[in-house]
Amino acid sequence: MLSCYYFVMDSINVASSAYSVAAGLLFLIFIIFLKKKSKRSLSLPLPPGPPGWPFIGNLPQLGDKPHQSLFLLAQKYGPLMTIKMGRQTSLVVSSPSMAREVLKNNDQSFSSRKTNIAARTFAYQGTTLVWSPYGPQWRLLRKICTTEIFSAKRLDALQHLRRDEVFTAIDYILKDSKQGNIVNIGERAFMISLGLVGKMVCSQKVFETGSAQAAEFKNMVWEVLKLTGVPNLSDLFPFLARLDLQGLNSKTKILAQRFDKMFDRIIEERQVQRADTQYNSNEEKDFLDVMLDLKEDGTQLTLENIKGMFMDMFIAGTDTTSGTIEWAMAELLRKPTVLKRVQAELDDVVGLERRMEEEDVANLPYLRAVVKEVFRLHPAAPLNIPRKADKSCVINGYLVPEDTQVFVNIWGIGRDPSVWKDPLNFNPDRFLESNIDYKGQDFELIPFGAGRRICIGIPLAQKMVHLVVGSLLQAFNWSIAMDNEPSIDMSETFGITLQKAVPLRATPTPRNGMKF
Template identity: 45%
Template sequence: MDFQSIVLAVLFAWTLVQGLSLLAKRSKSVGKRFPPGPVPLPVIGNLHLLGEQPHQSLARLAQKYGPVMNLKLGMINTVVISSSAMAKEALQKQDLAFSTHRSIPDALRANNHSQFSVPFLPVASKWRALRKIMNSNIFSGSRLETKQRLRAKKIQELIIYCQKRSEVGEAVDMGRAAFRTTLNLLSNTIFSKDLTDPYLDSGKEFKDLVWNMMVEAGKPNLADYFPFLEKFDPQGIRRRMTCHFTKALDLFQDLIDERLEERKMNGNKNDDALDSLLNVSQERPEEIDRTHMQHMFLDLFAAGTDTSSSTIEWAMTELLKNPETMAKAQAELADVIGKGKPIQEADVTRLPYLQCILKETFRMHPPVPFLLPRKVEHDVNLCGYTIPKGSQILVNVWAIGREPNIWEKPLVFKPERFQNLEMDIRGQDFELIPFGGGRRICPGLPLATKTVPVILGSLLNSFQWKLEGNIAPKDLDMNEKFGITIAKDCPLKAIPIPI
């Protein structure tokens, strides 16, 4: 048989199997009410409806089919949740049913990462042990408190970098500058050292490495929709991800080896997360070992740097597009802190308008538009709908931030909407869940809520800003670039002018 005949035979066999499977499912589903959704096409299902911006495409479809929508993405049944009420039902009231398992993208099987990654492990004893270790040794209040002075130093280095650019009238690439700062904030918290020079336009290689990982993980992958293709990796996504993961894991391996050598020579003298984790691994090796640490660091640096720097870039973009909002924020800073003075983490509670700006940024530009995919292991009833066993669950946080019945003029950047609104980002108010909710809420939330407001406030209190090339605010490019995170398609470049 020639190649074409083989392909046709495989497709025929697959279609026959699917047809028999569908008949079997229909016989079992009598009396069940499934969520509505678009009619799937043969073989591809609803894949053709995703487009280049799936978060936007699925938000539009939800306007037609409702807040709980069923799609067939290839062979994978997918349920999309697009309202705060349904998100609360799934992530809070039925948290265990919707959080125990993840739908694992094939890209994250590279280097066996999904077998060690805390976000993708099932909620069981190993997940609980690693999550507890992470919370106690990296993100606990006491641990973060000991590094407060160091975080202030890293943010001051960002301001000094911007001052140098200001002296020669050159623009700052806001995303890259914020990335270097968040990278060094995290690397000093864990390793007590910078991973990039804070004063130079370096860090591009690591930024590109992180972004490439996020792009590959978020890219539509045929192997995710047709599991029988996993062994073939038809788009080369897992192969490229293996290359990216290997570079990052080798870096973390070298840092661990370096620290072990230091401990052998000088004893334990560092009060950082790495030493703390190494102590746990010596005392309770069954809970965490070197491999778990490497993969934990991979998760932390991939998730913690790109999301924070993207949030800062989007916030500055919205402020430059809305000069009156920036002026109001700077007036608050001048009144509470004093023009040009450093901002401390304790000051943030006295800066309510700055907090409103960040909430509005999270509403309009959530760092992870679908959170991370979940999976139900048995039929679940969600508000009268049967969610079939094995379904992938996507929570469209981007759509929730634009619910017209919740948000007045949802497409308008208006921080004032939060001034008399008792709403937080810590996972209890499901209208605003950029960090997720329930037991799967992002463990890095305590660090992000300490650092992101201070970075943004410091940039606003130290400089006036104008767009490179004298671009008018109304002409600012607001296009998105889709991955697991949403970045600006066109990087924001702005010229700092000392206040």
Template identity: 35%
Template sequence: MVSLSHFLAVLLSTIIFLFFLHKWLRSNSPKPRGRLPPSPPKLPLLGNLHQLGSATHRSLQLLSRRHGPLMLIHFGKVPVLIASSAEAAREIMKTQDLIFSNRPKLSIPARLFYNNRDVAFAPYGEYWRRIRSICVLHLLSSKRVQSYRGVREEETSLMVEKIRRLGASSKPVNLSDVMSSLANDVICRVALGKKYGLGSNFKEILAEYRVLVRTVPLWEYIPWLSWTRRFDGMDERIARVGKKMDEFLEVVIKEHRARERRESELDFVDILLDFQRENASRDPIEDDTIKAIVLDVFGAGTDTTLTSLEWTMTELIRNPEIMKTLQNEVREVAGSKDEIDEQDLEKMPHLKAVLKESLRLHPPVPLIVPRELTQDTKVFGYDVASGTRVMINVWAISRDPSLWENPEKFHPERFLEMSTDFRGLHFEFTPFGAGRRGCPGITFAVAVDELVIAKLVQNFDFKLLDGAKSKELDVSESNRKCPLLVVATPYIC
């Protein structure tokens, strides 16, 4: 048992240490200049990190309600501007988009994406503009997305058959697992030319890759704690996973260079290798750049697609009257056809409204990937310094009661009565970002989402296991850690 006197001595020493540390940090940090955005009180070393819960976007929403829609907080020593209103998002992603278009260099993505040779994390500049142009013009143009229509239709048909087999054996269907496999198979075929599933360790490597990319270690914000890297095993884990992924992609590229191919079946690696050959004498792209772009495609095309599909099906099952309205629309358009195709989707306004409403309530990335300011500027009269990180809370904006009637309610019909879209022109609704750093793969993502949801509601009626009531289905973020288990009954015309 520690004596009271010893405890008090330790406590007093700690208080004195923190007091002098705080004084030293204040004396050695640059004095703020001008009129700064509102800020919550912060602690020495930690800044405002102690005020962030497991759902950071929710914590920031609560702070913004007290301190305003444009708020300056600190993650350790890093100043971060938080935008939680459509007006602030417009100022950052449109009015001053150019000076807000840089990316901070994050240590883990830098190592996993070949020193940020990808599109998502590359710093703003000539290299990024060139690589993004390649993606927009050669990989993700409307014409190219349309060319993969057969892949999407075939894979969604296989998904339907898989669910039918499970239903025939009276087994519950893990919709999360089914939709995850679908997203992975579509992206594998489009990006790599074939599926890597059972019998391959690619899915396991990719899953660990995703976890690492989302990880921001404490020493990223508090350099004083960088000594912990010797003991937390993070560096070894990054090196191991990065090596495995690089070896896998190296084999993929070698196979593509050696194989015979048909012009009508070009995948992303084929297209990038063609571009590499055609520009070999001018401004070639390296193999590492090709690998980094492919990794971007998987990061943006699998995780976010699965998240969107899971939330959409969760909300439909939770709202059976909306599910029924959508089923009636899809089945009426399908008529006597066994399988709908992508042409049919244009006749389904309610389907599009359902997906928009799902993206509004549950944006796949609640906090858009951070930006970094490249020069001092003013935002709404506040002074913001160069080097400040910027995060846009699209989750909070899409639930702002001043912008949306009954913002917490799943009400797709609102989008039948308005022209608001998610392609970066309406800043109250930007689940894919906007401006120079907006997601270039919106068209591809939406094509997959619409076809999957349409085929699911066309072919099956869904209910929860063991007679659970649909209204009791949890729609908090914690629920997405659990698989969506359902009973899927085949629909008979």
């Protein structure tokens, strides 16, 4: 029996040793495989790109409208293109298929942001929803926004705010028309957006319509977007940051402090109200109350987080929507037949006895097609907000190294003749028989981006753009204020977003039979 025991134990030991040897061999083979795979990856080439200058790379080739320059370069070097901006390696994506690879198939590898000095300064060291790296903090902020601002239930509950802001704007324009005044359409659209954001976020109109303070705030918003979007030598060559050769860093700090003081004032006023025993906390809460409640309930939210959310809302929620409305009206005024067709549809569906409402949009297919065509030709963020590669990966057989900055040329995709027929022609009809949409699944049309970092404000933006453009066309006929120019100037000014270089100014005339 004892010999049997030793025999069994010896067999077990042999088997165990064999198993250990086999496991060790498998582990060794696995390590060799990983090393070979790593070497193969490292030996892969970068995507092709234009030769650059020593030290400064391709900066001279970008010009003051990088989205246009990069689109032209992509025609030669392809839809995945490498450029050097100083010491920074950047990937430029310029086709729907490659956009799908980056923003969908490899979304997790590209879910963080590449933040420059301006973005870190304005976004409280890059901790806001727009600029924070992908991770728990970003997921928390996104969840709060999704639940408390952009959920269908919340947006439906705030429909009266949108209607009030638009109706008030129409009334102001009616007064302008009676006085023979010219209307700055972008400015008027900005005030609608600003009034709405103020009421959604903190239940107050932050600035009075038409006031000098409101005009100044609009300039401040654009300055943020411009400073965040233009190349800064301090970003491209970090050892130059202390010198601030362009003076951009100091401008950024001063502007950020102005916003910070405004947000501090709004928050402090609310905290005083909340401390008052007469304050009714059972009333419908705005976004600020919800954020303060979460902070007081012991979540990870700080006052800086709240101010960062304000920054995102007041910047992204005002300029992008108002800019899109201005581009839409500019295109329509250049195409009177298209404009008349939208008005005819409005007359058929809504009539002139009442004002257009959000519910009408579902029955206005041509208006919806017009808005899609504007999104195609004039995406608010032409190069998307830059992402970065959190780790090295392979796209279409090319190596994308870790920390590569990634631009998706949304503007270029929308104007590519290999994607769109007659791409420079404003033609809403192309969308009447098409199922292409702009919500991140059809990569021919991604004005809001796609993937995890898709713009969270799509539901609000689409409601506002349709309602404002439709209301302007239902209530008024428009004639162009030419200012001695033969046609509407459609040139662009580049920043994180695109603005019309020359503001659109037009004269409104109330339409016959319209009931105001």
